Amino acid sequence: MRLIAENLGGERGGEPVFSGIGFALEKGEALVVTGPNGAGKSTLLRVIAGLLPVAGGRVRIEGGGEDFPSIASACHYLGHQNAMKTVLSVAENLRFWRDFAGAGLLSVEEALETVGLGGIGHLPFGYLSTGQRRRISIAKLLVSQRPLWLLDEPTAGLDKASEARFGGVMTDHCRQGGVIIAATHLPLGLDGAKALVMGETV
Numbered sequence: 001m002r003l004i005a006e007n008l009g010g011e012r013g014g015e016p017v018f019s020g021i022g023f024a025l026e027k028g029e030a031l032v033v034t035g036p037n038g039a040g041k042s043t044l045l046r047v048i049a050g051l052l053p054v055a056g057g058r059v060r061i062e063g064g065g066e067d068f069p070s071i072a073s074a075c076h077y078l079g080h081q082n083a084m085k086t087v088l089s090v091a092e093n094l095r096f097w098r099d100f101a102g103a104g105l106l107s108v109e110e111a112l113e114t115v116g117l118g119g120i121g122h123l124p125f126g127y128l129s130t131g132q133r134r135r136i137s138i139a140k141l142l143v144s145q146r147p148l149w150l151l152d153e154p155t156a157g158l159d160k161a162s163e164a165r166f167g168g169v170m171t172d173h174c175r176q177g178g179v180i181i182a183a184t185h186l187p188l189g190l191d192g193a194k195a196l197v198m199g200e201t202v
């Protein structure tokens with residue numbers, strides 16, 4: 001699987017936010033997107049995910065086979081919001097996402113253990129702290145079978161130990177042939193990742 005962006009442009013409210021973005025990511029590669037507030041990092045992720053229209057150029061997936069013929073079928077977008085129902089339990093939320101996105105390598109229980117939150121599957125999602133909510137969203141990636149992770153500030157609100165644990169989770173995903181694009185203001189511990197600095201391209 002390969003993700004290719006050529007001369008990609010994005011806009012917000014009819015105004016250009018970025019243009020001329022190009023990259024090619026092979027299986028197992030990661031791209032870390034940085035830049036000042038308002039540079040267009042979130043907009044870029046949403047354009048790639050198909051949540052916002054492409055304003056110029058194109059972005060596409062190649063070699064995804066029958067399982068992942070399009071970016072929409074291959075990607076898991078983790079935005080600023082956690083996309084969980086607060087009144088459902090943690091496990092119910094994760095089961096929903098596993099059923100929606102196709103079952104990944106880990107069960108709900110294994111994913112909770114991986115993010116260091118085994119044993120809280122029965123709690124309503126709304127009871128959790130900010131950092132715990134983010135860690136459950138990371139567990140959501142693990143119960144889903146989606147090779148392309150689009151991550152918007154994935155470690156916001158995480159403590160140091162959780163940050164380091166997530167670095168390992170992302171490294172494992174790449175080793176298994178996954179592709180990651182992550183927008184961040186914080187170091188992610190993704191050794192060997194490609195870099196894209198936004199804010200100088202419009």
Ligand SMILES: Nc1ncnc2c1ncn2[C@@H]1O[C@H](COP(=O)(O)OP(=O)(O)OP(=O)(O)O)[C@@H](O)[C@H]1O
Nearest residue numbers: 012013017035036037038039040041042043044183
């Ligand atoms: N719905 C919208 N309508 C109009 N303009 C918007 C909208 N959403 C975002 N923008 C503008 O688009 C620009 C890019 O925003 P974006 O959220 O992509 O930046 P960012 O690089 O992710 O910033 P941050 O680091 O603060 O998260 C900003 O100038 C923002 O004000």
